[in-house]
Amino acid sequence: MPAAPTTKVRAKLTARTFIWLQGLSGLIGFAALLEIVPRLGIVSPDYLPPFSAIMVALFKEMTTATFWTALSDTLEAWAIGLVISVVAGVAIGIAIGSSQLLRNLTHSTIEFLRPIPSVALIPLAVLLYGSQLQSTLVLVVYASFWQVLIQVLYGVQDVDPVARETARCYGLGTWAQIRYVTWPTTLPYLMTGIRLAAAVALILAITSEVAIDTQGLGKEITDTESGGAVAIMYAYVIVAGIIGVIVNLGARALERRVLAWHPSVRLDTAEAGA
């Protein structure tokens, strides 16, 4: 009896290692491609330096203060913007979602405001705040707020009517109802919202750095491009990608951790966006 599961576990482990190795080989292959293509002259090394040159530039850049300041500036704007969006999205979402009337009243407005591209606000942000942190925050919050709000609205709507009636029968107050009935139902939706918002917030933080020169990785990329330091530019692009991966993986890990108690893994992104 105990032997069978052990072999199964072992088989699963080797399968997993194998997949992991396959993925690693893909990454190595990609790096090799980036090395070979410029070396063979298929693409001019002036435009795309070999991967090794980019890595050398990256490690050199990592010893400078510029690099770490840029990195922390980007992360700061991202984190502050995300926190504002999540707090506002949850508060407003629960307030609107709890009332059928408010939901009907605001539906059309939300559907109208949501598709407005946040980059449309760039000129306004520049006029009001120049290239300060606030400019970035305007863009980040406008873009990621809707992601959270929509998910929270879905979640609040999903509360089981029987559970809600039961809570009311037992005389739970408004806050207790939110805490013990609405919140647990909404949480999976909220986590989806946070995951989407985290990715969007990073895109908009970097957009703002590229387009309006606020401090951060995006500004370093445009500066090094116009300065002709192409290898360093690619180094920053790779760093931006790695941060993107960490944000995505982190959000998924957080989701799994927060929802560990949840009986089913519900609502993938696919349905959430629908």
Place this chain on the structure above:
Amino acid sequence: MKNLVPPLPRLAVAVALPAALIAAWWIASADSQSFYFPPLQTILQTFGRLWFSPQAFGNILPSLWRFSVGYLAAAFVGIAIGIPIGLSWNLRNVLEPVLEFLRAIPPPVLVPVLILFAGIGNEMKALVILFGCIWPVLLNTVAGVRALDDVLAETVRSYRIGRYARLWHFVLPGASPQIFTGLRQALSIGIILMVVSEMFAARDGIGFVLVQYQRTFAIPEMWSGIILLGIIGIVLSLIFRAIEAWLLGWYHGLRQSQRAG
């Protein structure tokens, strides 16, 4: 439940808040002396003057053209590459980490990169949009193909349905709900990239004139440009929804009946 409400009050409920907000903006800004927040009336007059003129099309059309070319190319290439990756277990395992990395690169950084390759012309903008939009389409296509129903797949195989028929009648429709999720994510990324690439380096386009207005402190013009971009965002998402309702009508109907049953 919802359909029991008669249409007229439903319309009234839908229009009430937007009307109230616009009215509030109109009244609050009516005597505005603030330089940055001109009266809504002035903005709307500027809007009419600016964007209903023949010259306006010289800026709107290039933007929409770049967007359409880049977005449609991303959709086509993303689906075309995504299907074989989704169908092959090994290919997927090898490529997935690379694709996840490429997807995670915030797309606006492509603007300076692609300027190196393609200069600052239309090609660069279409390429930026293509490279930014392709990842959500590609990865969602892969996920959609992977999640195809096993029983259906076996059935298709045992009936020896040919490769193209299988692709056209089984794989594509089966993955289409997920593909549309990717296309929807790509839509907003595409609009962002259209504007950013024009702000960064261009001679025409909506993003370009918007920055010009802001730099010359032409405030009502700038506001009218912001409103124009908002309208374009809304119209594009309405077009997208119409196409989705048309192509995915069967799917939403299926889900509704499953929920009811």
